[in-house]
Each structure stands twice: as structure tokens, then as C-alpha cells.
Amino acid sequence: xxxELDSYRAKHYxxxxxxxxxxxxxxESLTKELEKxxxxxxxxxxxxxxLLAPPYIEAIVLDILPDGKVVVRSSSGPNLIVNVxxxxxxxxxxxxxxxxxTQRGSTIVEIxxxxxxxxxxxxxxxxxxxxxxxDIGGLSEQIRELVEVVxxxxxxxxxxxxxxxxxPKGVLLYGPPGTGKTMLAKAxxxxxxxxxxxxxxxxxxxxxVGEGARIVREVFELARRKAPSIVFIDEIDAIGAKRxxxxxxxxxxxxxxxxxxxxxxxxxxxxxxxxxxxATNRIDILDPALxxxxxxxRLIEVPLPNYEGRKEIxxxxxxxxxxxxxxxxxxxxxxxxxxxxxxxxxACTEAGYIAIREGRRxxxxxxxxKAIEKIRAKxxxxxxxxxSEKYV
Ligand SMILES: Nc1ncnc2c1ncn2[C@@H]1O[C@H](COP(=O)(O)OP(=O)(O)OP(=O)(O)O)[C@@H](O)[C@H]1O
Numbered sequence: 001x002x003x004e005l006d007s008y009r010a011k012h013y014x015x016x017x018x019x020x021x022x023x024x025x026x027x028e029s030l031t032k033e034l035e036k037x038x039x040x041x042x043x044x045x046x047x048x049x050x051l052l053a054p055p056y057i058e059a060i061v062l063d064i065l066p067d068g069k070v071v072v073r074s075s076s077g078p079n080l081i082v083n084v085x086x087x088x089x090x091x092x093x094x095x096x097x098x099x100x101x102t103q104r105g106s107t108i109v110e111i112x113x114x115x116x117x118x119x120x121x122x123x124x125x126x127x128x129x130x131x132x133x134x135d136i137g138g139l140s141e142q143i144r145e146l147v148e149v150v151x152x153x154x155x156x157x158x159x160x161x162x163x164x165x166x167x168p169k170g171v172l173l174y175g176p177p178g179t180g181k182t183m184l185a186k187a188x189x190x191x192x193x194x195x196x197x198x199x200x201x202x203x204x205x206x207x208x209v210g211e212g213a214r215i216v217r218e219v220f221e222l223a224r225r226k227a228p229s230i231v232f233i234d235e236i237d238a239i240g241a242k243r244x245x246x247x248x249x250x251x252x253x254x255x256x257x258x259x260x261x262x263x264x265x266x267x268x269x270x271x272x273x274x275x276x277x278x279a280t281n282r283i284d285i286l287d288p289a290l291x292x293x294x295x296x297x298r299l300i301e302v303p304l305p306n307y308e309g310r311k312e313i314x315x316x317x318x319x320x321x322x323x324x325x326x327x328x329x330x331x332x333x334x335x336x337x338x339x340x341x342x343x344x345x346x347a348c349t350e351a352g353y354i355a356i357r358e359g360r361r362x363x364x365x366x367x368x369x370k371a372i373e374k375i376r377a378k379x380x381x382x383x384x385x386x387x388s389e390k391y392v
Contacts, residue, residue, distance in 0.1 A: 054103035129186035138309020166270035175302035178342025212257030
């Protein structure tokens with residue numbers, strides 16, 4: 001057939017003939033259209049394949065066996081012993097590697113990019129916090145204690161083994177809001193060259209049954225992987241308060257999470273290279289089980305700064321700002337009785353704004369006095385609102 005066509009074309013072909021040119025243009029555009037349709041068809045086939053393909057199961061490698069099989073913890077729950085697909089380099093598999101299993105869960109078909117559990121992502125992991133003891137005012141006694149029970153054991157566990165004393169596994173920092181508890185935890189992590197893992201206990205209280213306990217497990221597995229590390233649990237009263245009744249499922253979930261936390265703490269030895277620091281504004285409502293020996297058995301109070309502490313905190317912030325020669329630190333300390341460190345910092349920032357509003361590039365004593373009055377007025381207002389709400 002194609003020979004006859006070729007010989008017909010050879011005899012009659014006339015490129016000047018307008019019909020021939022028209023036909024050739026038509027053929028060219030149809031050929032392009034056909035090519036485009038072929039590409040679209042392949043794309044749709046690929047999409048259809050993805051849509052119809054059963055989902056992979058995510059898993060974490062726990063161990064590699066001598067026979068080349070791998071033990072994984074699948075996200076669907078059980079531990080499995082699985083094969084490794086030939087396109088996977090088994091040397092790239094190590095405990096903690098995230099992998100994808102076939103739908104039947106029998107074979108590792110893909111190595112997933114390194115990531116922490118999505119829940120753990122909701123926690124802050126700071127390899128090296130940028131807070132130092134010198135940034136903290138009025139808490140020298142608390143710093144000394146943290147150096148003794150956290151920094152030294154992390155940096156020099158042998159010293160404690162040799163002498164034969166066990167430092168506490170958990171330290172509880174307690175005191176009013178804004179007094180420097182989080183700063184202290186970050187500073188001791190920075191000075192100990194430890195990874196700082198900050199969680200807010202209310203993050204543990206998840207809405208799905210068992211999720212809180214799972215998050216606790218993930219956080220402590222992360223802490224072991226990144227050791228030496230410090231797990232800092234802020235607002236621990238969110239899960240560690242005395243339980244009055246186990247009526248609601250939410251209360252039971254919180255209790256399960258607390259039990260998991262206690263199990264994790266009990267699972268550590270005092271000289272392991274993971275330390276746990278918790279913070280609370282409400283030590284009075286904590287479950288005594290948390291404070292039992294071997295858990296948070298070192299309590300460090302972090303109170304509002306006294307006169308000298310307030311002077312120190314003002315110096316820390318004002319030395320980083322442009323001020324004129326009128327600053328009197330003793331007067332500032334006298335005007336801020338009852339202020340927390342956070343409120344003193346806010347007063348310095350507010351004084352900066354007052355100077356800017358008045359068109360100046362430096363802060364005066366008058367700016368600071370006005371700022372202190374503004375913050376005290378705001379505090380009094382919020383306290384009176386609190387009181388009135390209490391009696392509503
Ligand atoms: N003693 C202090 N020295 C210097 N700055 C302080 C001090 N206390 C608080 N601050 C300032 O207040 C801010 C809040 O402090 P921090 O978060 O450590 O308080 P906290 O006690 O953990 O508060 P909360 O109990 O509300 O979590 C800090 O970022 C810091 O700037």
C-alpha cells in the first residue's frame with residue numbers, strides 16, 4: 001500500500017499546487033495535535049495509576065536482621081519483619097529511618113525523607129539555644145542549682161559515678177509567669193551543649209484517644225536520638241494537675257498521657273544524657289505522683305525579682321539600648337516592686353516607643369517612668385477584671 005502511495009505521490013506531487021500545500025499544513029497541524037493528545041493520554045494514565053494505587057504504609061526502621069530482613073514499626077501499629085525491595089540500598093537503612101511499605105506491609109519500597117513525626121514538629125527543637133546565664137537577672141542562686149543538677153551531670157557524668165551520687169532526673173521550676181523559667185532551661189541547655197526540646201504540656205492533651213501518650217513517646221525518642229538533650233515541658237500543670245474525677249473522656253486521656261510521661265521519666269537513669277526540666281505557675285495543683293523521688297524531685301522556685309534582681313534586669317536590657325545619662329537604676333527598682341522580669345523588659349521596650357514618639361533616638365529616665373506607670377496601670381486593670389470575673 002505505502003509503495004503504491006509513494007509511486008502515486010512521485011508521479012503527481014506538485015508542491016506549487018495550493019491544495020497540496022494546504023493538505024501538507026493540515027497534516028503538520030494534525031501531527032502536532034496527535035503528539036499533544038499522546039502526551040495528555042500518558043499524563044492521565046499516570047494520574048489514574050496514582051489514584052488507583054493502594055496507599056503505602058509509613059513505617060520506622062527499628063533494626064536490620066543478619067538475613068537482610070528489616071524490623072519496622074508500622075504507622076498502623078504492629079512491629080513487622082519485612083523484605084527490602086531490590087531498588088533500595090539496604091546500607092541506607094538504619095534505626096529511625098522513615099520508609100514506605102507496600103500496602104500488604106511486606107516490603108520496603110521507598111526510603112522517605114528524614115522528618116520527625118508530625119506531632120513532634122509541633123514541638124520546638126533548638127540545637128543550640130542562644131540564651132546565656134548572663135542574659136538572666138536576679139536568679140544567680142537558681143542558676144547555681146541548675147549547673148549542679150543538670151549542666152554538670154550532662155557534661156561530666158563520670159564525676160558523679162566516681163563519687164557515687166545520683167543527680168535528679170527531673171527538675172521542676174515553679175513560680176509566677178514571666179520570671180525566667182524558660183530562659184533558665186534554655187540557658188542551661190546552651191551551656192551544656194545539649195539539644196533543647198521545648199514542649200508545652202497542653203500540646204500533649206490531644207483530642208484523639210492515645211495521641212497524647214504517642215506524642216510523649218515521640219518526644220522522648222527524639223530526645224534520645226538527639227542526646228545530650230534537655231526536654232523542657234512548659235505548663236506541666238496542663239497534664240500533671242491532681243485529677244478530681246475521671247468522668248470525662250478528656251480527663252481520662254490526660255491521665256493516660258500523664259501515665260506515659262511518668263513511664264518515660266522512670267525509664268531513664270539519673271546519669272543518662274537526657275534531662276527533663278518542667279515549669280509551672282501552679283505547683284499547688286500538681287499531682288504528687290509527679291514530685292515523687294526519681295521524678296521531678298528537685299524543686300527550684302523562680303520568684304518575682306527582688307530589689308537587686310530588678311536592678312540587674314534593668315541593666316541587662318538598658319545596656320543594649322541607647323539611653324542618656326539620666327538613668328537611676330535604684331529608682332527604677334523601687335518603682336517596679338512586684339514586676340516580673342518580663343514586665344521589666346516590656347517597660348524598657350515601651351520606653352523606647354515613647355522616645356520614638358517624641359522624635360528622640362535615645363531613652364530618658366522620664367520615658368522609663370512613664371512606661372512603668374503604663375504597665376502598672378495595665379496590670380491593675382487586668383487584676384481588677386480578674387477579681388470582678390471571679391465574683392460574676
Ligand atoms: N530574670 C530575668 N532576667 C532577664 N529577662 C527576663 C527574666 N525573667 C523574664 N525575662 C524576660 O521575660 C521573657 C519571658 O521570660 P520566660 O519565658 O523565661 O518566663 P517564664 O517564667 O517561662 O514565663 P511563663 O511562666 O509565662 O512561661 C523572657 O524572654 C525575658 O526576655
